[in-house]
Amino acid sequence: MKKYAVLTNDMQVAFANKHEERRDAVQNFLPGFLKFINSMRSHGIPIIHLQLVISDDDPRSKENYGPFPPLVEGSKGVQILPELWDEKDTIVVKNKDSGFFETDLDEKLKELGVDTLIISGMQTQICVQTTAADAHFRGYNVIVPPETVTSTRGEDTKRSLEWMESYCAKIIPSQEIISKFAQNEDI
Amino acid sequence: MTENNAIILDHGAGGLLSKKLLDDIIIPILEPVYLGKMEDSGIISLNGSQVAITTDSFVIDPIFFRNGDIGKLSVCGTVNDIAVSGAKPECISLSYILEEGFPIDKLRKITESIVTTCQEASVSIIAGDTKVVGKGEADQIYINTTGFGTFSSDRSPLSLSKISDNDDVIVSGHVGNHGIHILSMREGLGFESRVLSDCAPLNKAIQAILGKYGDDIHYIRDLTRGGLGSIFNEISNDTQKNITLKEADIPLQHETVMAAEMLGVSPLYLANEGNICIMANPRITESLLQDLQAMEYTKHAALCGKVYKSEDPKVLFQQEDGTLSILDFLKGAELPRLC
Known part of the structure; x- marks a missing residue:
């Protein structure tokens, strides 16, 4: 059987509330996303949250995140969404788009013996996509369930899923993954 | 700001706007003293021998990348500009513009990289300059190199x-x-x-x-x-x-x-x-x-x-x-x- 892990991207308070369109997009996908994550937890699959933390000298620190301060260390905005967080989960802090860029994610996954990554979160066309490409280059099998990724604009997710399917990932519906795991089958 | 009244980033991209900046603004003003042909190197005759000269400034961000840095780049860019003219690169000049607060260990690493690249390319450094500007007046480090090359007696410049x-x-x-x-x-x-x-x-x-x-x-x-x-x-x-x-x-x-x-x-x-x-x-x-x-x-x-x-x-x-x-x-x- 393959050894799986789920990566979530940027599921953080400030990102989820950046503006009204983003809030709507996140609220629409969150119930299904949480159901999927809880199902994965029930099968003992490690959940690793990639948490974007940016430094004061990063131009993105000047961006507006609605009611929240920029994604700087220690702020409320930088926290993983409380409804998603479980104390058995792992957090990997990153400073750039890909979860592998100058982080210990690769080492952590190797320690766990993981060979297949289920990549989720937001936004599809930025952090999900770059992490998927990076994982593919590092030799991981990459799966992206389309219902577990989101973008402010739906067309960005659509285009990004097409790109990932053509280059680096299998796009498999979340329900199919849940069903396979329920039958103890590989995906 | 538009391209008509101020410099925009696209003026430095090497495309149509770069060409317009040179053709419409810079070259006409320089015309009384300008002898170049707008190729990678200018060729001049010194005591009967042809010499290729080129100059380039390097402002890359980030200054360190996986298989190189701004130092290696500043040698390669100039050496290659000389070489494509058909000349043999002989030597370069090296000028740093450093931002106040730039770490000395990074400057050391970049300078060592310059040496390694010069050795590989078999060129010497014959002149240099170092300027420091205030914090925020430049981004870490910029480098300018000017290269000089010679032609063997049986070879004329490529053009x-x-x-x-x-x-x-x-x-x-x-x-x-x-x-x-x-x-x-x-x-x-x-x-x-x-x-x-x-x-x-x-x-x-x-x-x-x-x-x-x-x-x-x-x-x-x-x-x-x-x-x-x-x-x-x-x-x-x-x-x-x-x-x-x-x-x-x-x-x-x-x-x-x-x-x-x-x-x-x-x-x-x-x-x-x-x-x-x-x-x-x-x-x-x-x-x-x-x-x-x-x-x-x-x-x-x-x-x-x-x-x-x-x-x-x-x-x-x-x-x-x-x-x-x-x-x-x-x-x-x-x-x-x-x-």
């Missing part, structure tokens, strides 16, 4: 005027890798370990092929700022000839295509820092390709086009199904601060 109808067009390496590598380093996109910069001194490879093929090599140009697309347009414009490229034959790394598609940019307009195009007599092409492919920095060399006589010069791009389209000048900046 656009030597390009002939029916010349083959050879590109020496994967196109667009430097641009994708730097952008991936900048943004952490995940391509930085798979797509490396091509930054390398090419002078020894160029000297080797010029030594063997002599006058059958008509022109060489490095495909730096503005990339293959802009530079072939410049060549076509300046020679009044068509250049037809076959899409399938342009050397492109799979991951570079992948990244470019993701970013919505064309690798054909991205800067390269160790990649040249060669216009050559077709009778030497097969042998020349074998020689290039046997050398480390030119091992991905490929024949990818041809020069044709034309009354309406342009760069044509032949797709795999035979369809011809125009490969135009880059209008703005694909990506800033790549070199």
